[in-house]
Amino acid sequence: MKINKSKKLIFYIFIIIISLIIVGLVGAIIRLINLPAIFITILIVGGLSYSKKIEWIQNNLKSILKLKNEKNSVDLSFISKKQAASKSLKSIDQLITLINDEVKAKALKDEKNRVSLELERGDIILVVFGIGSSGKTSLIRALLKRIVGKVSPEMGSTRSKETFRLKLKGLPRGIKIIDTPGILEAGKAGREREKSALIEARKSDLMLVVIEGDLRSEETRTIRSLSKSGKRLLIVLNKIDLRGESEEKRLIEILNSRCSDFIDPKDIICTSASPQTITIPGKRPYQPAPEIDALIRRLAYILHEEGEELIADNILLQCSNLGKEGKRLLVKQRSKSAKKCIDKYGWLSSGVLILTPLPVIDMIAAAAVNGQMVIEIARIYGVQITKERAKNLAFSMGKILATMGLVNGGVSLISSTLSLSLPTFVVSKVIQGISVSWLTRIAGASFITYFQQDQNWGDGGIQEVVEYHYNLNKRDEYFKSFIRRAYERVIDPLVEKKFKKLPPRSRPQKVEDSLDL
Numbered sequence: 001m002k003i004n005k006s007k008k009l010i011f012y013i014f015i016i017i018i019s020l021i022i023v024g025l026v027g028a029i030i031r032l033i034n035l036p037a038i039f040i041t042i043l044i045v046g047g048l049s050y051s052k053k054i055e056w057i058q059n060n061l062k063s064i065l066k067l068k069n070e071k072n073s074v075d076l077s078f079i080s081k082k083q084a085a086s087k088s089l090k091s092i093d094q095l096i097t098l099i100n101d102e103v104k105a106k107a108l109k110d111e112k113n114r115v116s117l118e119l120e121r122g123d124i125i126l127v128v129f130g131i132g133s134s135g136k137t138s139l140i141r142a143l144l145k146r147i148v149g150k151v152s153p154e155m156g157s158t159r160s161k162e163t164f165r166l167k168l169k170g171l172p173r174g175i176k177i178i179d180t181p182g183i184l185e186a187g188k189a190g191r192e193r194e195k196s197a198l199i200e201a202r203k204s205d206l207m208l209v210v211i212e213g214d215l216r217s218e219e220t221r222t223i224r225s226l227s228k229s230g231k232r233l234l235i236v237l238n239k240i241d242l243r244g245e246s247e248e249k250r251l252i253e254i255l256n257s258r259c260s261d262f263i264d265p266k267d268i269i270c271t272s273a274s275p276q277t278i279t280i281p282g283k284r285p286y287q288p289a290p291e292i293d294a295l296i297r298r299l300a301y302i303l304h305e306e307g308e309e310l311i312a313d314n315i316l317l318q319c320s321n322l323g324k325e326g327k328r329l330l331v332k333q334r335s336k337s338a339k340k341c342i343d344k345y346g347w348l349s350s351g352v353l354i355l356t357p358l359p360v361i362d363m364i365a366a367a368a369v370n371g372q373m374v375i376e377i378a379r380i381y382g383v384q385i386t387k388e389r390a391k392n393l394a395f396s397m398g399k400i401l402a403t404m405g406l407v408n409g410g411v412s413l414i415s416s417t418l419s420l421s422l423p424t425f426v427v428s429k430v431i432q433g434i435s436v437s438w439l440t441r442i443a444g445a446s447f448i449t450y451f452q453q454d455q456n457w458g459d460g461g462i463q464e465v466v467e468y469h470y471n472l473n474k475r476d477e478y479f480k481s482f483i484r485r486a487y488e489r490v491i492d493p494l495v496e497k498k499f500k501k502l503p504p505r506s507r508p509q510k511v512e513d514s515l516d517l
């Protein structure tokens with residue numbers, strides 16, 4: 001009994017001691033609780049949970065940030081591309097003011113105004129393109145679920161473009177569908193229709209290229225070049241109701257390998273826009289429904305994911321093509337005026353030399369390059385240069401012509417071509433005069449290159465440019481054309497003045513005017 005009582009006592013004492021320790025610890029902890037302690041605790045707990053659930057948290061954070069970033073980058077790139085397009089349109093306006101040909105300037109302006117309106121448009125432009133009778137119009141009928149346009153088994157049923165509007169669920173923008181005439185049709189009318197289809201294709205945001213079998217090489221070439229020029233396109237293999245499953249698979253494989261350099265396999269889609277009616281003996285013929293679901297799904301996906309980007313890219317592409325066309329016109333116009341100017345100075349210096357021939361051949365180079373001609377060529381290219389600078393440029397050109405041996409080369413070339421057919425009394429002064437005119441062409445053409453390249457001779461320097469034009473002008477077709485002009489401008493008038501009647505002599509055949517100088 002006594003033992004039991006002492007055991008109980010020890011137990012109670014133990015409980016009291018443990019309770020005191022716990023109360024002491026709690027008291028100590030309560031005294032320790034303050035702001036830094038709370039902060040450290042949160043950090044430790046947060047760190048622990050982060051290390052345990054790191055992947056989950058990271059994934060969630062990433063997806064939130066990615067979504068935001070993607071949306072921002074699409075918005076930003078759309079806005080910045082639109083801004084770039086407006087900027088490029090303004091520079092086209094400036095270009096137009098420099099074009100003298102009123103008709104060409106107006107055509108460029110009209111096209112520029114059309115592209116400006118594109119910046120504000122709402123619909124996505126989808127052009128349906130492809131060879132005749134592949135089922136373009138039938139596909140549009142199936143997409144719109146109504147009868148539009150003309151459909152027939154013969155090629156050429158669609159003769160000019162037709163426009164329709166489609167609204168797909170969930171897409172903020174409508175789709176402007178453009179039906180086009182078939183490409184690669186025979187005859188003049190067929191070629192004209194193809195031209196109009198290509199014009200529409202170049203204006204599209206997205207193209208459906210409808211085919212009904214393997215691609216012909218010309219067809220592949222046309223769509224590859226459209227795709228490489230920046231056009232987004234889908235290939236629609238239509239009329240699959242006419243093929244078995246294995247044939248369809250084989251065709252898709254062929255198409256994939258043929259177009260692998262410009263099309264994603266996901267963008268080759270099979271459809272049956274207007275399946276053949278199935279006749280059942282003794283029953284009413286059965287008309288299967290069109291099979292275009294895969295196409296609608298792919299279209300909706302692309303337009304949802306890339307729609308804004310496609311519009312912006314297309315407008316930018318059209319601006320860039322317009323800019324290139326404007327520059328091409330300006331280059332042509334400037335080079336025509338510059339060539340006229342060089343021609344004028346060439347024959348002027350030749351006339352002067354015939355009246356007062358030079359005592360030494362070395363002086364020909366200086367006579368061939370006139371400072372005033374340099375000023376005029378510069379002005380044609382929109383550059384104002386001082387007389388001093390023109391004189392310096394002319395001087396260095398003369399020096400180059402002489403030091404490169406081109407003066408001697410030119411004179412001996414002209415003399416070997418002309419001396420046999422010239423009367424002796426004119427030989428030396430005419431050769432000098434014509435040589436100077438020929439060298440003026442080489443110098444002038446070199447200055448055209450210099451001003452075309454923003455007053456830069458290029459990596460090979462002035463020598464390379466001059467040598468290039470020297471060799472070009474030496475080429476048979478250009479040289480013969482020059483000699484023919486020399487007869488008209490210099491030799492014939494001189495000879496006729498001296499002798500009213502001369503026996504007939506040989507002279508170069510009439511050739512087309514040289515393209516270059």
Ligand SMILES: Nc1nc2c(ncn2[C@@H]2O[C@H](COP(=O)(O)OP(=O)(O)OP(=O)(O)O)[C@@H](O)[C@H]2O)c(=O)[nH]1
Binds near residue numbers: 156183239241271272
């Ligand atoms: N079997 C079958 N025939 C089709 C299919 N789609 C179109 N066709 C037929 O193909 C022929 C030409 O169809 P269109 O829609 O006129 O072809 P298109 O490409 O617009 O022709 P063009 O305007 O002349 O370039 C018509 O007889 C259609 O009925 C299809 O999926 N299956």
Ligand SMILES: [Mg+2]
Binds near residue numbers: 138149151157179180
């Ligand atoms: Mg058609």
